[in-house]
Amino acid sequence: MSEEIVATIKGQIESNPILLYMKGSPQAPQCGFSAQTVQCLIACGQRFAYVDILSHPEIRATLPTYANWPTFPQLYVDGELIGGCDIVTEMFEAGELEPLIKEAADAVEEG
Amino acid sequence: MSGNTSMTQRIEDKLASGIALDHLEVINESGGHNVPADSQTHFKVVLVSDEFVDKRLLARHRQVNELLAAELAQGVHALAIHTYTPHEWRERFGAAPLSPPCQGVREKNPED
Numbered sequence: 085m086s087e088e089i090v091a092t093i094k095g096q097i098e099s100n101p102i103l104l105y106m107k108g109s110p111q112a113p114q115c116g117f118s119a120q121t122v123q124c125l126i127a128c129g130q131r132f133a134y135v136d137i138l139s140h141p142e143i144r145a146t147l148p149t150y151a152n153w154p155t156f157p158q159l160y161v162d163g164e165l166i167g168g169c170d171i172v173t174e175m176f177e178a179g180e181l182e183p184l185i186k187e188a189a190d191a192v193e194e195g
Numbered sequence: 196m197s198g199n200t201s202m203t204q205r206i207e208d209k210l211a212s213g214i215a216l217d218h219l220e221v222i223n224e225s226g227g228h229n230v231p232a233d234s235q236t237h238f239k240v241v242l243v244s245d246e247f248v249d250k251r252l253l254a255r256h257r258q259v260n261e262l263l264a265a266e267l268a269q270g271v272h273a274l275a276i277h278t279y280t281p282h283e284w285r286e287r288f289g290a291a292p293l294s295p296p297c298q299g300v301r302e303k304n305p306e307d
Contacts, residue, residue: 116294116295119295167253
């Protein structure tokens with residue numbers, strides 16, 4: 085793992101309370117799993133940051149090892165990995181995602 | 196791929212040897228994606244186990260990912276994971292969610 089890329093990833097995760105690493109963009113997802121994850125996040129009604137890993141092959145190559153998570157998308161909230169599409173969807177359907185996202189977004193506004 | 200063992204079989208064997216399972220489904224979903232016919236790239240696994248009791252989803256998925264690390268490194272491109280305790284599985288009436296439809300372009304190097 086390149087230290088420079090790890091530093092970039094750490095910086096992204098630390099400075100964005102709601103961050104999605106995905107294939108494509110929220111407007112044009114390039115993968116069904118990324119698209120479904122974006123839909124869950126949009127339904128939570130808060131702004132979120134994203135990184136398109138198709139445009140950043142160096143991040144795509146490094147993040148799975150750094151995060152110990154082999155696939156994309158990956159959702160981070162307050163610096164912690166929440167999971168991929170299946171976990172995000174399950175939490176959304178259980179009503180657990182929206183309060184988590186809202187709390188992270190509110191903390192930013194107050195901050 | 197090792198010999199004539201299909202990837203589906205490999206995944207089943209790895210999961211069954213690593214987790215005490217009440218129920219296991221391994222489904223090759225590659226057909227719905229923009230990959231050559233007969234691909235073994237996109238899979239969905241459904242696992243029901245007592246071992247998942249009091250374990251967060253992240254930890255359950257990590258356990259599955261770790262058991263399948265070699266397969267993920269050798270051609271399995273997408274892995275949908277659905278994990279349930281026996282109680283959760285009964286509450287779902289024994290049905291896992293559908294995977295989302297593919298929206299992908301064909302990638303030159305999909306092995307990530």
